[in-house]
Amino acid sequence: MERTADRSALIQDLNRSYGWELADSLTLQQLEQLLAETLNEWIRSDFDRLVQFLYRIDISEARLKRLLEENKGQDTGQLLAGLVLERQWQKIETRRRFRPDDSISDEERW
Numbered sequence: 001m002e003r004t005a006d007r008s009a010l011i012q013d014l015n016r017s018y019g020w021e022l023a024d025s026l027t028l029q030q031l032e033q034l035l036a037e038t039l040n041e042w043i044r045s046d047f048d049r050l051v052q053f054l055y056r057i058d059i060s061e062a063r064l065k066r067l068l069e070e071n072k073g074q075d076t077g078q079l080l081a082g083l084v085l086e087r088q089w090q091k092i093e094t095r096r097r098f099r100p101d102d103s104i105s106d107e108e109r110w
Contacts, residue, residue, distance in 0.1 A: 007031075009092055010085070018053075032081045039084075040077030054080070057087050 011022050011031065022031065042050035054064070059080075067079055 006092075010088055013088055013092055018056075028085075032078070032085060035084060036075065036077035036081040038077075039080045040075070043076060054084075057084055059083050059087055 007026075007028055008024055010028075011024055011026060014020055015022055022034070026034070039050060039053075042053070064080075064083065067083065068076065071079055
């Protein structure tokens with residue numbers, strides 16, 4: 001079951017990081033489908049943009065190659081969309097984990 005706050009955080013992060021205007025009301029499935037369509041369009045018409053995007057997202061090239069080899073014949077945009085969303089979740093969780101605890105007073109931090 002999808003948690004609304006997490007989905008919302010993911011959409012907000014994508015909008016903020018990449019200048020998109022994704023609707024906060026999208027389900028995870030709709031978001032993944034929209035992302036897959038965009039990535040497939042870039043594969044067909046703007047491969048440089050796709051490469052730059054994947055680099056900026058920080059998708060492991062080795063993992064990407066392995067995924068594509070293991071899933072030949074499957075929709076490449078869909079595979080990439082899954083990787084992109086997984087990576088964004090990782091970034092959000094890392095930020096949450098290492099966010100400073102604002103409830104500690106400045107005096108106690110020393």
